[in-house]
Amino acid sequence: xxxxxxxxxxxxxxxxxxxxxxxxxxxxxxxxxxxxxxxxxxxxxxxxxxxxxxxxxxxxxxxxxxxxxxxxxxxxxxxxxxxxxxxxxxxxxxxxxxxxxxxxxxxxxxxxxxxxxxxxxxxxxxxxxxxxxxxxxxxxxxxxxxxxxxxxxxxxxxxxxxxxxxxxxxxxxxxxxxxxxxxxxxxxxxxxxxxxxxxxxxxxxxxxxxxxxx
Amino acid sequence: xxxxxxxxxxxxxxxxxxxxxxxxxxxxxxxxxxxxxxxxxxxxxxxxxxxxxxxxxxxxxxxxxxxxxxxxxxxxxxxxxxxxxxxxxxxxxxxxxxxxxxxxxxxxxxxxxxxxxxxxxxxxxxxxxxxxxxxxxxxxxxxxxxxxxxxxxxxxxxxxxxxxxxxxxxxxxxxxxxxxxxxxxxxxxxxxxxxxxxxxxxxxxxxxxxxxxxxxxxxxxxxxxxxxxxxxxxxxxxx
Numbered sequence: 005x006x007x008x009x010x011x012x013x014x015x016x017x018x019x020x021x022x023x024x025x026x027x028x029x030x031x032x033x034x035x036x037x038x039x040x041x042x043x044x045x046x047x048x049x050x051x052x053x054x055x056x057x058x059x060x061x062x063x064x065x066x067x068x069x070x071x072x073x074x075x076x077x078x079x080x081x082x083x084x085x086x087x088x089x090x091x092x093x094x095x096x097x098x099x100x101x102x103x104x105x106x107x108x109x110x111x112x113x114x115x116x117x118x119x120x121x122x123x124x125x126x127x128x129x130x131x132x133x134x135x136x137x138x139x140x141x142x143x144x145x146x147x148x149x150x151x152x153x154x155x156x157x158x159x160x161x162x163x164x165x166x167x168x169x170x171x172x173x174x175x176x177x178x179x180x181x182x183x184x185x186x187x188x189x190x191x192x193x194x195x196x197x198x199x200x201x202x203x204x205x206x207x208x209x210x211x212x213x214x215x216x217x218x
Numbered sequence: 219x220x221x222x223x224x225x226x227x228x229x230x231x232x233x234x235x236x237x238x239x240x241x242x243x244x245x246x247x248x249x250x251x252x253x254x255x256x257x258x259x260x261x262x263x264x265x266x267x268x269x270x271x272x273x274x275x276x277x278x279x280x281x282x283x284x285x286x287x288x289x290x291x292x293x294x295x296x297x298x299x300x301x302x303x304x305x306x307x308x309x310x311x312x313x314x315x316x317x318x319x320x321x322x323x324x325x326x327x328x329x330x331x332x333x334x335x336x337x338x339x340x341x342x343x344x345x346x347x348x349x350x351x352x353x354x355x356x357x358x359x360x361x362x363x364x365x366x367x368x369x370x371x372x373x374x375x376x377x378x379x380x381x382x383x384x385x386x387x388x389x390x391x392x393x394x395x396x397x398x399x400x401x402x403x404x405x406x407x408x409x410x411x412x413x414x415x416x417x418x419x420x421x422x423x424x425x426x427x428x429x430x431x432x433x434x435x436x437x438x439x440x441x442x443x444x445x446x447x448x449x450x451x452x453x454x455x456x457x
Contacts, residue, residue: 061323065307065315067285091448092290094321105301112299165344189323197323
């Protein structure tokens with residue numbers, strides 16, 4: 005009997021959870037121009053963002069999802085801090101043209117210009133957070149959708165090389181304050197990384213020392 | 219100092235009756251080449267004797283009951299630093315799928331190793347897509363995971379102090395494993411080419427059952443890899 009209960013509870017969970025997880029807003033956005041204009045105004049007024057995040061990495065070779073958790077800070081201009089708390093401590097600060105990485109036993113500092121990967125990563129992440137990436141119609145084919153909770157934007161890289169790495173980037177903007185609620189980076193073959201931003205605080209006083217390298 | 223050492227070596231050569239000059243100059247060089255081709259191990263095998271007294275084979279640390287192992291990994295190659303998670307999944311055919319991703323989730327490489335087959339590269343980040351890097355990285359991972367040719371039996375060596383060594387051949391390279399006599403798990407591994415030692419791996423385990431960390435160093439290339447096991451169940455790393 006107990007096994008039956010477990011079995012039905014499991015099926016119930018699958019039915020309830022799976023569509024919510026898989027669902028993306030599919031209704032084309034009615035007022036793209038209005039959304040973009042509002043986003044420009046709102047992001048211009050954002051000086052700082054502080055948020056917790058949960059990152060999930062889905063790999064087709066694994067039966068489960070890899071989960072990381074931490075804290076994210078942004079301070080205009082170009083100051084980003086990702087602090088991973090789980091499954092291990094790791095800190096990455098991108099400030100102006102420098103990148104600083106602190107691992108459990110080691111810390112390193114790089115000139116962002118010297119590393120193409122960091123350069124692209126920085127441009128991409130800050131572009132997503134600040135919404136600037138939507139202005140880049142040269143490098144991405146952009147799709148606009150919406151539902152009652154989110155404005156949903158899809159970016160398909162134009163470059164074949166970029167598409168080998170990520171074939172679509174999806175960004176969920178919260179309808180209430182137009183901040184980024186979720187980013188999902190889709191890879192060819194179905195693997196993806198999903199980052200959910202929760203407990204967001206806008207324009208709080210984040211000391212500049214948080215982005216300095218010690 | 220160097221001249222003195224050379225002088226001493228020459229004197230030793232004379233003392234040992236080895237010809238060092240004139241028309242015999244080519245003979246030592248030829249002997250050295252022959253010595254190298256015939257399995258020079260560059261000091262690795264000092265005191266070891268080939269043996270058939272035991273039949274233990276090297277056992278990979280990464281062949282486990284769990285679905286996969288997750289390693290916190292850093293790779294320093296030339297002036298580039300990569301860090302992230304290395305996912306190592308053992309396959310039913312004796313091979314491994316190895317995926318390396320950055321902390322923010324971007325994939326750096328995805329490779330598959332199967333005994334007796336060439337490495338299959340599913341994905342490699344553009345910045346690393348160079349023949350020499352692919353060759354070196356795949357050789358390192360093959361050495362790390364223990365991937366002999368199909369059905370290849372290792373040549374075994376024994377030392378007077380009881381240490382065990384196993385050797386596999388890969389074309390012109392040889393993989394040496396200093397192994398535990400009890401479990402067959404390696405303590406150290408070396409990759410040796412015809413001319414020199416190429417790479418060394420140090421395996422660390424506190425309980426002798428599960429790997430804790432790994433360090434890979436190269437002798438001639440500026441490449442270093444460090445890996446630390448992430449204990450997933452205790453830290454809610456999977457869902």
